Amino acid sequence: MRALVYHSAHDVKVDTVPDPVIQEPDDIIIQITATAICGSDLHLYRGKVPGMKEGDIMGHEFMGVVVEAGPAVTALQKGDRVVVPFVIACGSCFFCDMSLYSACETTNPDRGTIMNKKSLRSGAALFGFSHMYGGVPGGQAEYVRVPKANVGPIKIPATLEDEKVLFLSDILPTGYQAVLNAGVGKGSSLAIFGAGPVGQMAAASARMLGVEQIFMVDHHPYRLEFARATYGVIPINFDEVDPAEVIIENTHFRGVDAAIDAVGFEAKGSAVETTLTALKLEGSSGKALRQCIAAVRRGGMVSVPGLYAGFIHGFLFGDAFEKGIGFKAGQTHVQRFMPELLAFIEEGKLSPEVIISHRLPLAEAAQGYKMFDKKEDNCRKIVLRP
Helix, strand or coil, X not given: CEEEEEEECCEEEEEECCCXXXXXXXXXXXEEEEEEECCCHHHHHCCCCCCCCCCCECCCEEEEEEEEECCCCCCCCCCCEEEECXXXXXXXXXXXXXXXXXXXXXXXXXXXXXCCCCCCCCCCEEECCCHHHCCECCCCECEEEECCCCCCCEECCCCCCHHHHHHHHCHHHHHHHHHHHHCCCCCCEEEEECCCHHHHHHHHHHHHCCCCEEEEEECCHHHXXXXXXXXXXXXXXXXXXXXXXXXXXXXXXXXXXXXXXXXXXXXXXXXXHHHHHHCCCCCECCHHHHXXXXXXXXXXXXXXXXXXXXXXXXXXXXXXXXHCCXXXXXXXXXXXXXXXXXHHHHCCCCCHHHHCCEEEEHHHHHXXXXXXXHXXXXXXXXXXXX
């Protein structure tokens, strides 16, 4: 089959690779009908995530049709059309029993070894996201093997087109969980740092849940304008002003009820942070987190769906303590939210497909990565078709 393969930083190619096969009784094989390039895929593309190896198949947002099923698969059958969550969870461990699927402790036994921490309990394996997260081949391909098929994939009605439901695989539940973790609702105020795909889906979710005032911070005018026109956010360009100051001035000098960091560890930081990160003396920039801490009111919440790794310089925990701020972070418990989000899409309450700006054949995936990475042609989100 053809698949998008990692070779090294900034070097990905569509190669011919072996077809996937059933390995466990509860595996399925699906033929991909649509897949997407995620903002977190760019961390891999830039060589920023440990555990990537030459030959790894990338991609964790995908859907398709079941073409083969193992003997223990009871939830699906050949011909079913499904969206697959990027998190691979067993459904029966200590954490899965609490619906904390991204904390599954059985699907990724290698993480502690890679991080040199023998006592580290593994989080769940993820599709196409390095050997730190299980080394499971991803779905930017013609076919993909899906483990734990009784737990993850959700069947899609024939009445819904691929593009309306594809983002159930990651960015929609990630944005939705970020808003729920923020603890906001009708009449609340919220600041979203990062106008990429997750930030946009957080804005969509916040509007649906009745959040009254939404600030969005970024420095790409086209992304800010899309969010303003689509979700009614108040756009703030951090190249022009200090976002936290603007937010505080426009919230009765208290700050917002909650802030969402949808940027993560590659936030544009200070010269010191940039140097320390390049020298591997720290793992992440703390710029976005510091802005969240500054912008949120006393007793507020900071929700962090953005990916972080390692030590952060200048976290300012003293400020967080003094303001009594809470934090919720981590990978998304996708399986938990897929059914209700599918219902919202069917009811017309959410239209995640509006974020799509580009559609390319899988054969042009490498060009798509370059375009998305460089923010060329006002690129917001790319869907690939095998």
